Amino acid sequence: MQVNAKKKLALIFFPAFDWAISPTHPEREERLLYTKDQILEEGILDIMGIEEYNPIVATKEDVARTHICVPDIDAIVTMPHLISAGGAIKAGELVMEGKVDKAFAIIRPPGHHAFQIVHGARGFCTINNEAIMVEHLRQRYGSDLRIAFVDTDAHHADGTQNIYYNDPNVLHISLHQDGRSLYPGTGFINDSGGPGAYGRTINLPLPPNTTDEGLLYALDNLILPILDDFNADLVINAAGQDNHYSDPLTQMRVSAQGYAELNSRLDPDIAILQGGYSIESALPYVNVGIILAMAGLDYSQIKEPDYKASIKNQSPKITDTIKENVEELLQAWERKDKVDIKKVFNCQDYYTTKRDIYYDTANIRENQKLKIKICNHCSGLMIIDSSAHPSTYNELRAIIIPHDVCESCYDLGYQEYEEAKNNSEFELVYLQDKKKDRLSNYIINATV
Incomplete structure (x- = not known):
């Protein structure tokens, strides 16, 4: 049957x-x-x-x-x-x-x-x-x-x-x-x-x-x-x-x-x-x-x-x-949907927090600093600074442009990317543009 x-x-x-x-x-x-x-x-x-x-x-x-x-x-x-x-x-x-x-x-x-x-x-x-x-x-x-x-x-x-x-x-x-x-x-x-x-x-x-x-x-x-x-x-x-x-x-x-x-x-x-x-x-x-x-x-x-x-x-x-x-x-x-976001996150223009992440399988320890733009028109630009040990590259910055990005946050994202590329503090800089479906990265003064 x-x-x-x-x-x-x-x-x-x-x-x-x-x-x-x-x-x-x-x-x-x-x-x-x-x-x-x-x-x-x-x-x-x-x-x-x-x-x-x-x-x-x-x-x-x-x-x-x-x-x-x-x-x-x-x-x-x-x-x-x-x-x-x-x-x-x-x-x-x-x-x-x-x-x-x-x-x-x-x-x-x-x-x-x-x-x-x-x-x-x-x-x-x-x-x-x-x-x-x-x-x-x-x-x-x-x-x-x-x-x-x-x-x-x-x-x-x-x-x-x-x-x-x-x-x-x-x-x-x-x-x-x-x-x-x-x-x-x-x-x-x-x-x-x-x-x-x-x-x-x-x-x-x-x-x-x-x-x-x-x-x-x-x-x-x-x-x-x-x-x-x-x-x-x-x-x-x-x-x-x-x-x-x-x-x-x-x-x-x-x-x-x-x-x-x-x-x-x-x-x-x-x-x-x-x-x-x-x-x-x-x-x-x-x-x-x-x-x-x-x-x-x-x-x-x-x-x-x-x-x-x-x-x-x-x-x-x-x-x-x-x-x-x-x-x-x-x-x-x-x-x-009724809460005051700035009060909940105790912030004004940006919400900032830190994360300690352990890669138990790879035995890597990562420290992250997360920064999110508080925006009334989109979910907000994200900036992540990451430092991992052991790692060939110790300091990086990642700028994340969200799917629903507004014009102001979009321009700010590319501005932050260009500034980070000229900041000697970072060895790697990434821009993940979800709106245009594009990932750009910059490694030690050489675009790849």
Whole structure:
């Protein structure tokens, strides 16, 4: 009997056989091989309406419109990274062109810990697949696309948050294990975004041992109401799977059923695989559950071999903590457009802050100074001064011109770029012009 998917679903699969941090590292080739075996064993590709597509190779231009790689892309990015990002791009294009209803990019290396400026790998991530996909789609289909990320990885999506910190057309929601108990130690409920996009960054830290119950409560009572209000053109699930009860790196208790139910209710346009390191016990079942949910098919029989109903039991203390945080975040969302930005950020013409960033995979420490123009006509020019150690180039300045830039901030951006090129304090100067889709850089008195 032929089974037909209710929603046409594309699967883009890239296991990156030739890329691994080390043979025994949690982020290694086998992560996706058991998933592919399970997909074949379950006959998923025999279902009418579920079709596998090959990834494309992302270009250097795709990377450059999202990241500033130091000193350049060739020094940072490998071919597997470009294909993984290309898998995400392929998923986005298939949905935007109406060839499918949904797409799931089952790819590695992952990307959600990669910041706008990239000195190396951190959190197993070098470049941000989903952000590269979004910037590709905005360049191709219009920068006014409204994008909503829902990141369900157990680790805070600090890289994606960083890239869209001040972008008013991107809503970034991250549900993750409380940063006080897990890398990268960030993602608290008072992280609300920059002055040009205040309130569009939403972080819900979940207590360790949160189960399906807590995850789905947050979905129904926080995420879905906010998504309905935001009215995105695309909803993207950054589908991290390390909230699973068997994951070796985290302390959460979500099941494959919980993940499938989340995707059924969330109904994302695109899912992009992130973390998840229970290679045999979790990923094959979680991924198949997500596939069935996205295709509109019954996933009730998807269960791990060691599954027990008691795994869904959640302590009342955890439930109460989640409810309190959800209520606080809902109230913040409702008042986000009524606040005085200059008072909230305690600034006048510019908002300035500092960041210390550790690249745990590359063992690099970076100090950043971020400066954002407070503007009534656009989200504001951004200037980032970065110093990383160890690094061939120690001091750099990056000027970021946003998609929605006004004429005044646009002219100011190029003025700042020319002045920085003549400032002996910097060894590297970059200008990322998102309006004209152009990256310029200047290295030690030589334009390249």
